[in-house]
Amino acid sequence: MSGTHGGAASAGVMPVTAVRRRRLGSHLRDNRTAYLMIAPMVILLSVFVIYPLGYALYLSTFEISFYKDPVFVGPQFYWYVLDSPRFWNAISVGLRLAVMVVPVILALAFLIASLIKTLGRRLAGFLKTTIYLPTVVSGVVASVVFTFMYRSDGGLVNGFLGAVGIGPFTYLSNPAIALPAIAVPAIWLGIGVSTLIMLAGMLDIPETYYEAAELEGAGFLAQIRYVTIPLLKNVLLFLFVTGFILAVQQVDLPLVMTGGGPVDATMTPNLFIFTQFKDPTPYATSFSLTVALILFFVLGLISMLIFRLVRSDKAVDG
Amino acid sequence: MRRRPLARLATFVFVLIVAVSALLPVAWMAIAGFKGKTEVLATPFQFFPEIWNPDNYLQILGDPVFVQAMTITFVGAVIFTILSLGVNSFAAYAFARLDFRFKRALWAFCILPLFIPAFAILMTSFVVVSNLGMLDSLAVLIIPGVASAFQMFFIRQFYLGIPLVLEEAAMIDGASRWTVFTRIFLPLSRAPFVVVGVASFLAYWNAYVWPILTIQNPDLFQIQQYIGNFRQERGNEWGLLMAGSFLSALPLIVIVLIFQRYIVNGVRISGLK
Numbered sequence: 001m002s003g004t005h006g007g008a009a010s011a012g013v014m015p016v017t018a019v020r021r022r023r024l025g026s027h028l029r030d031n032r033t034a035y036l037m038i039a040p041m042v043i044l045l046s047v048f049v050i051y052p053l054g055y056a057l058y059l060s061t062f063e064i065s066f067y068k069d070p071v072f073v074g075p076q077f078y079w080y081v082l083d084s085p086r087f088w089n090a091i092s093v094g095l096r097l098a099v100m101v102v103p104v105i106l107a108l109a110f111l112i113a114s115l116i117k118t119l120g121r122r123l124a125g126f127l128k129t130t131i132y133l134p135t136v137v138s139g140v141v142a143s144v145v146f147t148f149m150y151r152s153d154g155g156l157v158n159g160f161l162g163a164v165g166i167g168p169f170t171y172l173s174n175p176a177i178a179l180p181a182i183a184v185p186a187i188w189l190g191i192g193v194s195t196l197i198m199l200a201g202m203l204d205i206p207e208t209y210y211e212a213a214e215l216e217g218a219g220f221l222a223q224i225r226y227v228t229i230p231l232l233k234n235v236l237l238f239l240f241v242t243g244f245i246l247a248v249q250q251v252d253l254p255l256v257m258t259g260g261g262p263v264d265a266t267m268t269p270n271l272f273i274f275t276q277f278k279d280p281t282p283y284a285t286s287f288s289l290t291v292a293l294i295l296f297f298v299l300g301l302i303s304m305l306i307f308r309l310v311r312s313d314k315a316v317d318g
Numbered sequence: 319m320r321r322r323p324l325a326r327l328a329t330f331v332f333v334l335i336v337a338v339s340a341l342l343p344v345a346w347m348a349i350a351g352f353k354g355k356t357e358v359l360a361t362p363f364q365f366f367p368e369i370w371n372p373d374n375y376l377q378i379l380g381d382p383v384f385v386q387a388m389t390i391t392f393v394g395a396v397i398f399t400i401l402s403l404g405v406n407s408f409a410a411y412a413f414a415r416l417d418f419r420f421k422r423a424l425w426a427f428c429i430l431p432l433f434i435p436a437f438a439i440l441m442t443s444f445v446v447v448s449n450l451g452m453l454d455s456l457a458v459l460i461i462p463g464v465a466s467a468f469q470m471f472f473i474r475q476f477y478l479g480i481p482l483v484l485e486e487a488a489m490i491d492g493a494s495r496w497t498v499f500t501r502i503f504l505p506l507s508r509a510p511f512v513v514v515g516v517a518s519f520l521a522y523w524n525a526y527v528w529p530i531l532t533i534q535n536p537d538l539f540q541i542q543q544y545i546g547n548f549r550q551e552r553g554n555e556w557g558l559l560m561a562g563s564f565l566s567a568l569p570l571i572v573i574v575l576i577f578q579r580y581i582v583n584g585v586r587i588s589g590l591k
Contacts, residue, residue: 030416030417031418033412033495035418037412038412038424038428040404040465041405042409044405044461044462045431047446048443048462049431049439049443049465051442055446056439118329125579127333127337128578129575129582130337132578132582133340136571137343137344137567137570139524140542141563141567142343143549145343145560151556153360154363159363185343188340191340245435251437256526269437273441274527277440277441289441292439292441295437295438300435304433
């Protein structure tokens with residue numbers, strides 16, 4: 001194709017075609033290498049993520065039974081779910097758990113990260129590792145430990161309270177306290193990563209900003225309010241949204257600690273999906289799956305928005 | 319300068335409070351494992367045992383099911399970590415450096431799972447793995463989670479930061495893209511690989527819901543499954559349960575202590591901020 005013009009071209013143009021041809025050649029080679037390198041990822045995601053998602057969408061809009069062909073029922077399951085008080089209870093439990101967990105994590109992480117920033121290298125290193133350590137404990141083990149800590153005989157919490165003459169209380173069997181009792185291990189498990197991310201954000205703020213603020217006569221609190229928080233806005237937003245999404249999806253803690261009880265007081269959305277999934281009554285699986293999809297639409301949308309926000313902001317900042 | 323000793327004391331107290339609250343549950347679990355059957359439930363409660371008794375630890379380590387669960391989970395976690403590092407870093411390199419047709423579409427495809435919560439596809443993933451005959455095998459625990467949009471994204475961010483001059487020199491010398499990847503990118507990947515690898519290992523080791531759905535065979539029980547079952551079946555042997563729980567978390571604690579420098583600085587190379 002380029003050969004037809006090649007004859008008319010002067011000697012000076014020839015290298016250009018040659019370069020173009022070589023670039024095309026390496027481009028083709030890139031294609032093959034690239035496809036080989038992303039093939040495992042694309043295949044695995046297709047089989048274990050994208051196909052199951054499509055299949056879930058299909059199952060949530062078709063009525064399946066053994067003796068009939070699948071019948072398209074449109075949004076019928078969705079209306080059914082939205083009509084179910086247990087669904088709204090689960091949403092409310094998830095939201096309340098997030099409200100108990102996320103602000104506490106953010107506030108504590110902010111406080112601890114500010115502290116670490118002022119420490120010497122060795123002490124800072126020690127505290128960073130210490131605060132991260134709970135992160136590696138599994139939800140199951142955290143559940144077991146905190147269940148034990150809440151016990152009335154031999155439990156640490158009642159032991160301490162008893163020492164100052166209060167209690168003993170029951171925690172996990174009391175519908176009013178069970179959810180806050182689950183929020184505590186959730187905070188304990190989640191605080192490490194948030195603190196480290198917050199600290200990284202704080203260390204990115206140039207020290208000159210603080211010096212300038214100090215020259216203007218800003219005290220410690222004023223510096224936090226007018227320098228740290230505004231410049232940390234994106235990190236805070238990111239941590240708020242990801243923390244929120246994680247907290248709403250909490251499942252291991254209520255599954256092991258309370259099984260969702262007492263009287264559904266700790267039935268988080270994912271635990272609800274899980275228990276419905278194991279329910280043998282007809283349409284329970286379709287129901288569970290539709291709940292999962294509704295949650296996916298809402299949470300997926302939120303995380304996509306936040307992802308855009310963080311990324312676009314990065315592009316603006318350079 | 320007058321308030322300096324006071325400020326230092328306040329800092330010290332604060333560091334102490336933070337460290338103690340972070341470590342207390344783990345320490346208490348380890349200590350409760352040394353208590354006898356009645357002592358562990360004694361009222362009024364005592365933090366330390368009268369006599370440090372290693373019986374619980376010896377008994378749980380003598381339980382072949384526990385040892386097997388630890389071993390098989392460890393083996394699975396190692397295979398899982400290696401496979402995820404391979405699969406995700408290959409794709410990360412291709413998206414960071416190579417130019418190919420349908421790149422944008424394939425990128426969107428590979429990044430989409432970032433927005434799909436695991437529970438949205440829990441049930442249909444279960445149907446898929448059971449149709450593939452993968453139930454009750456190590457494969458069902460390992461394969462479905464290997465490809466990770468998040469890890470691929472993380473490694474790609476790191477690769478984007480590697481200067482182009484390094485590979486240009488090699489490619490002028492006639493090195494192939496593959497050689498560039500294995501000789502230049504992989505040796506530079508230690509830091510992100512540690513962060514991502516530890517995250518993979520943790521995710522596998524701590525998984526609970528997926529194993530209890532897909533594994534019925536006691537020979538393949540995962541460690542969290544073992545602890546969960548123990549809690550349900552022998553839930554009142556608290557000393558034993560605490561010893562087992564602590565031992566089950568110990569490998570992860572050791573891993574974090576080994577790699578602490580990489581992990582606590584991991585967020586800085588993530589390109590998150």
